[in-house]
């Protein structure tokens with residue numbers, strides 16, 4: 562009798578613990594999202610399907626099985642932004658969008674200076690820094706600018722009443738690429754009612770892509786930053802600079818090392 566039970570090794574225990582931990586993490590993650598109801602629905606269907614099979618109700622079992630398949634597709638559709646972001650992160654290039662650390666710091670400096678000034682003057686703004694995922698699908702309607710990033714140009718774009726002040730301005734590398742772009746609004750049901758459309762647009766684009774969005778509230782002058790669907794509010798200029806540096810410069814540094822390494826290798830080999 563005991564021989565029928567396979568021997569459990571230490572590796573099996575580790576294997577089971579890892580799987581248990583992953584299931585636990587996925588469940589905790591799902592419990593905070595809208596997918597949990599669908600997941601519970603799927604589990605109930607699965608239970609019915611097993612019961613139907615047990616009592617040989619083949620038609621019922623057939624229907625439940627098909628509903629489970631539809632439910633799995635529904636989960637994929639609902640989780641499409643999250644799946645896209647996770648896959649993009651797995652395949653993320655190691656080297657960021659800027660060519661050098663100096664280039665990244667210059668862009669950050671201009672964004673911080675423009676944000677501080679617009680915050681003081683209560684000028685509403687939404688500045689999105691594109692990273693590895695191209696934003697072209699979202700910004701087709703925007704107006705092409707292609708000008709160097711500067712505090713002056715940013716303030717001019719968002720100056721109330723001007724044609725481009727509505728919508729988002731997109732920064733691609735060291736250029737203001739487009740202005741007046743309309744972004745997808747976040748559908749996160751947990752966002753408080755008080756979060757307006759400008760902030761929802763900032764959260765929306767960072768939920769779907771790896772972009773970073775800086776928002777200045779017209780109402781309060783508060784400067785916020787959104788990344789990966791999260792919003793950090795009320796940043797003073799030094800804090801904004803620190804967060805932007807953390808998100809952008811580290812990558813530029815890695816790229817600089819990479820470029821230097823390749824230069825050295827080229828010099829050595831020629």
Ligand SMILES: Nc1ncnc2c1ncn2[C@@H]1O[C@H](COP(=O)(O)OP(=O)(O)OP(=O)(O)O)[C@@H](O)[C@H]1O
Nearest residue numbers: 685727728729743744757758759760762778779780
């Ligand atoms: N989908 C969108 N994409 C880009 N910008 C948008 C979008 N929707 C609204 N905006 C911008 O937000 C402005 C309206 O902001 P609203 O007051 O509704 O939001 P808010 O988050 O409360 O911002 P504020 O604190 O500045 O008032 C619009 O004039 C427009 O410029």
